[in-house]
Amino acid sequence: MKIKRLDDSVVSKIAAGEVVVGIHSVVKELVENALDAGAKKVVVELLNGGKSEVKVKDDGEGMSKEDLLLCYLPHTTSKIDSFSDLSSLTSYGFRGEALHSICSVSKVKIISREVSSAIGHEIEVVAGNLVYDRPVYSDIGTTVIVRDLFFNVPARRKFLKSSAIESRMATEIFERFCLSKLNVHFVLVKEQQLAYDLPPSDLLQRVKAIFPDVSIDSLKTFEIEHHGMTLKGCLSLSSFSKKGLINCFVNDRFVINQTLVSAIYVAYADLLEKGKHPFVVLNLSINPKEVDVNVHPQKLEVKFVDEEEIFRFVRDSLKKFLSKPTVRQIQIREKPFVADSYGSYTARTEPEVLVEPAKEKLLEESKFRILGVAKGRYILLETGEKLLILDFHAAHERITFEQLMKSLLESSSKKLLVGSRLKFKETDIDLLVSSHVLKQLGFELKVDGRDLVVEQIPNWMELYEVEEFLKDCLDELKLVDLQGMNETIKKILADHACKKSLRTRDKISESEMLELAKNIVEEGYSTCPHGRPLMFSIDFKDLDRFFGRD
Numbered sequence: 001m002k003i004k005r006l007d008d009s010v011v012s013k014i015a016a017g018e019v020v021v022g023i024h025s026v027v028k029e030l031v032e033n034a035l036d037a038g039a040k041k042v043v044v045e046l047l048n049g050g051k052s053e054v055k056v057k058d059d060g061e062g063m064s065k066e067d068l069l070l071c072y073l074p075h076t077t078s079k080i081d082s083f084s085d086l087s088s089l090t091s092y093g094f095r096g097e098a099l100h101s102i103c104s105v106s107k108v109k110i111i112s113r114e115v116s117s118a119i120g121h122e123i124e125v126v127a128g129n130l131v132y133d134r135p136v137y138s139d140i141g142t143t144v145i146v147r148d149l150f151f152n153v154p155a156r157r158k159f160l161k162s163s164a165i166e167s168r169m170a171t172e173i174f175e176r177f178c179l180s181k182l183n184v185h186f187v188l189v190k191e192q193q194l195a196y197d198l199p200p201s202d203l204l205q206r207v208k209a210i211f212p213d214v215s216i217d218s219l220k221t222f223e224i225e226h227h228g229m230t231l232k233g234c235l236s237l238s239s240f241s242k243k244g245l246i247n248c249f250v251n252d253r254f255v256i257n258q259t260l261v262s263a264i265y266v267a268y269a270d271l272l273e274k275g276k277h278p279f280v281v282l283n284l285s286i287n288p289k290e291v292d293v294n295v296h297p298q299k300l301e302v303k304f305v306d307e308e309e310i311f312r313f314v315r316d317s318l319k320k321f322l323s324k325p326t327v328r329q330i331q332i333r334e335k336p337f338v339a340d341s342y343g344s345y346t347a348r349t350e351p352e353v354l355v356e357p358a359k360e361k362l363l364e365e366s367k368f369r370i371l372g373v374a375k376g377r378y379i380l381l382e383t384g385e386k387l388l389i390l391d392f393h394a395a396h397e398r399i400t401f402e403q404l405m406k407s408l409l410e411s412s413s414k415k416l417l418v419g420s421r422l423k424f425k426e427t428d429i430d431l432l433v434s435s436h437v438l439k440q441l442g443f444e445l446k447v448d449g450r451d452l453v454v455e456q457i458p459n460w461m462e463l464y465e466v467e468e469f470l471k472d473c474l475d476e477l478k479l480v481d482l483q484g485m486n487e488t489i490k491k492i493l494a495d496h497a498c499k500k501s502l503r504t505r506d507k508i509s510e511s512e513m514l515e516l517a518k519n520i521v522e523e524g525y526s527t528c529p530h531g532r533p534l535m536f537s538i539d540f541k542d543l544d545r546f547f548g549r550d
C-alpha cells in the first residue's frame, strides 16, 4: 500500500499556498476582512517589507470571544451560509479560508472588540495552533498582527522576495483599495515611516496621491448607468504612457479581466499613439448574480455571465465619452487691453477669431499643380512654396486605412443571407471564433462540425475577400495578448489597406492624383499606416539657395 491520507496540518499548509502567495496576499486578505467588517479607517503597517510583521488595524464591527475562537479554523466564515449565497455576494470574502491559511503558516495575534462589548479579547495562534486567549483592553474593531510568514514552511519562505520587492507589491495592493473605496480612511506605515495617510476623498485626489506623475488636469471622471449597471472612474483623453496604467474593479474588487481591457482599448481605437497606452481607473458595479468571482483562490479573476454585454457596455460608454469634443478648434478671444496715447487703458471691442495655426497652413498648401509621375510610383506636385514628391501607394494606403478605421467606429456590418463555409485548421477555427478583435471588426463566426461558418462581415468587405482576410489575420491574432487589442486591430487594418491600395505602375488619372494629394495635404498625414513616410518636400527657397538665386 503506497497511498495514504495526508495529515490535516499538511493539507492546510498546502492549501495555504493557494491563498497566501506572499506578503501582498496577506495584506490583501486582511484589508478585505477589515472592509467587510464595515471599517471606516484601516491602518496597515509593514516591518521588513512585511516579512517580519504585517499589522492591519480597523474600526469595523469587531469579533466576540466566540468568533475569535472560530475565525482561524478552516472554512469558518460569517459571510455566507449556503452555496446559493455566492450569487448574491456583496462582501470581498466568502471562502472562510484566508485567516486559517495565514494562521497555519505564521505566528498571528488577533485582538478584537465588538461595539456592544466593554472590553476586547485576544488570541495567539502559531502554525495553526491556539497558544492562548485572554480578555484585553482594546479599541472597538480588530487588529491582526502576522509575524514571520512561512516560518514553518522553509521552502516557501525561501521564495519570498526581498523586503523591498515584497513591500512594493504590498503597497500596490494597498493602493488598489484606496482607488476603489473612496469613503474609507487608509493609512500605510512602512518601516515605521508614514507612507500614505488618505482620508476619504474623491477619485482624482486619490489618483493624485497614488500616481504623483499623473497630471490630474489631463484626466476626466465619468459615471454612466445602463440597465442596472454603473460604470464609474476616470481616464486620460489620449495616450498616456508606454506602460499601461489600467486599473479595473468590479463591484469594488480589483480584477484582471481581458474583456474589460479589450473593451477599453477598442474604445480608444486610434486615439492612442503607436506603442502608448491610456490611463484608466474603471469601477463596474453590476448585480453580483452577473459575475462569478469564485474562479480563482485569490479572486483576482472574474467571469461575467454575459461577457458580450459587458464588453459592449464598457466599449460604447467609453467611446461616447472619449469622442466628446474636448479641445475647441476655434476660440474667440477678446483682444488684449492696449494703452492709448494718453496712457489710459481701453478694451478693443471686436472679438478676434483664432483658427488653429497648423490647419491654416495646410489649407494654403492645398493650391497645387500636378507635374507628373516618376518611376511609376511617385507623383510630383508643386504648391506656391514647395515641390512635393508623393509615394502614391503609401498615400492611398493611408487614406484607405483611415476609411477602415472610421467604419470601425461606426461598427457597421452586414449579415450574410447564407452563411459562408470555410475550411481552417481546428486550432485556427478556435482562435477565429473566440476573437474579440474579429467581433469588433464586425464579424460573426460560428463552428459547424469541422467548418468555420461566417454569418456576418464588416460593411466594407466583399464576400470574396473574407477567406484571405481571415487567413492574413491569424498571425496577428496570436499576438493579441502581447500587443493589445488596439494595436492588433490597427495592424490588421493596415495590412488590409496595403493590399487594397494602388501599386507601382497602376494606372492613375490626373484627377485621382489630385484627389489623393489634396486629401493627404488637407488631413496633414505624413506617414503610411506602417509608419513609412509618404511625402518628400523641398522649399523653393532652398532650391533657389542651392542654385545661387537668392
Ligand code: ADP
Pocket (backbone or CB within 6 Å): 029, 033, 034, 036, 037, 058, 060, 061, 062, 063, 071, 076, 077, 078, 079, 092, 093, 094, 095, 096, 097, 098, 099, 100, 141, 142
Ligand atoms: P472570509 O473573509 O472568507 O469569511 P476569513 O478567513 O478571511 O474568511 O475570515 C473568517 C471570518 O473571520 C470572517 O468571515 C469574519 O467573520 C471574521 N473576521 C475576520 N477578520 C475580521 C475583521 N477584521 N473584523 C471582523 N471580523 C473579521
Ligand code: MG
Pocket (backbone or CB within 6 Å): 029, 032, 033, 092, 093, 094, 098, 099
Ligand atoms: Mg476574508
